[in-house]
Amino acid sequence: MDHQQAALAIRYVHVAAMATVFGGAFLVTWIAWRGPADRIADIAIRYEQLFWGAAGVLVMTGVGNLGALGPALPAPGSAWGATFLTKLLVVALLVAISLPRSLAVIDLAGGARPARRALRTIYGVTTGALAVVVALALQLAHG
Amino acid sequence: MSGLTWALGTFHTTVIGIALLLLVYPGGSLGTTLGALSTITGLALFVALWTTTLFCTGRAIRGVRLLGGDRASTGAFYRRALRWGAVNGVLFAIALVAILAANALAVAEPSVGIGTMLAIAGFQGTFGSLFGLAIGAVAGLVLATLDLAALRLARSLASAG
Numbered sequence: 034m035d036h037q038q039a040a041l042a043i044r045y046v047h048v049a050a051m052a053t054v055f056g057g058a059f060l061v062t063w064i065a066w067r068g069p070a071d072r073i074a075d076i077a078i079r080y081e082q083l084f085w086g087a088a089g090v091l092v093m094t095g096v097g098n099l100g101a102l103g104p105a106l107p108a109p110g111s112a113w114g115a116t117f118l119t120k121l122l123v124v125a126l127l128v129a130i131s132l133p134r135s136l137a138v139i140d141l142a143g144g145a146r147p148a149r150r151a152l153r154t155i156y157g158v159t160t161g162a163l164a165v166v167v168a169l170a171l172q173l174a175h176g
Numbered sequence: 177m178s179g180l181t182w183a184l185g186t187f188h189t190t191v192i193g194i195a196l197l198l199l200v201y202p203g204g205s206l207g208t209t210l211g212a213l214s215t216i217t218g219l220a221l222f223v224a225l226w227t228t229t230l231f232c233t234g235r236a237i238r239g240v241r242l243l244g245g246d247r248a249s250t251g252a253f254y255r256r257a258l259r260w261g262a263v264n265g266v267l268f269a270i271a272l273v274a275i276l277a278a279n280a281l282a283v284a285e286p287s288v289g290i291g292t293m294l295a296i297a298g299f300q301g302t303f304g305s306l307f308g309l310a311i312g313a314v315a316g317l318v319l320a321t322l323d324l325a326a327l328r329l330a331r332s333l334a335s336a337g
Contacts, residue, residue: 092222125198129322129326132187136183
């Protein structure tokens with residue numbers, strides 16, 4: 034596999050992982066509003082397992098995408114650099130809010146009472162943060 | 177592997193990755209540094225970091241009740257984080273040297289002595305482990321502080337449900 038093929042494969046996996054976490058968060062938010070109350074905790078637990086796998090893959094392939102640019106990586110002082118730093122900070126914020134969300138879901142799954150209100154809020158916030166990351170990624174790729 | 181180990185271990189790995197990017201990119205040398213690594217080497221390094229961090233996080237929280245009643249004390253949690261953070265630093269330093277040595281061997285000219293390269297790798301691994309021990313211990317304490325803050329927030333979220 035040459036350098037270009039490897040870079041394309043890494044970019045494909047990066048986009049697929051982002052589609053998984055963003056689509057999944059949107060779906061869990063919708064289920065928290067409209068879905069069966071007795072299933073929401075199980076679905077949220079499955080999403081959390083998927084989320085952290087995808088998060089690791091996203092960071093790994095994100096670094097791979099930067100490596101593919103090599104010395105051609107735009108400088109931090111450029112418009113691209115400012116957008117990239119903004120994206121990194123939003124991703125850091127997303128990761129920071131995701132750990133308490135995952136721990137809360139694990140805690141809630143062990144209890145008997147439904148927690149739809151809390152789940153609606155935390156998955157709504159997650160979906161919003163992911164939408165911002167996607168918008169910034171689009172700007173970096175096509176802006 | 178428990179869901180808690182998976183979430184905490186991957187959280188630690190992603191925090192380390194993002195923190196390194198935030199530290200190195202503003203300096204302007206990130207592209208050159210990453211460009212010097214092959215794709216496979218870069219991926220292998222991240223997988224090594226992820227694997228050692230998951231292993232050490234699992235060992236650090238084994239038998240500790242972090243959620244629900246009868247929770248572990250903060251002091252005991254920090255002691256485990258210090259110990260297993262240091263172990264993680266050593267394991268990753270060894271993996272780093274091993275992967276870079278394997279990469280160097282793969283691209284080396286036939287005239288280069290394998291014995292010399294292995295001796296250099298052994299030397300780097302020994303000193304790298306000492307650095308890894310210190311950096312890992314500090315990182316363990318910082319990450320344990322983030323974990324405890326996240327646990328407090330998680331309990332508030334769960335009780336608000």
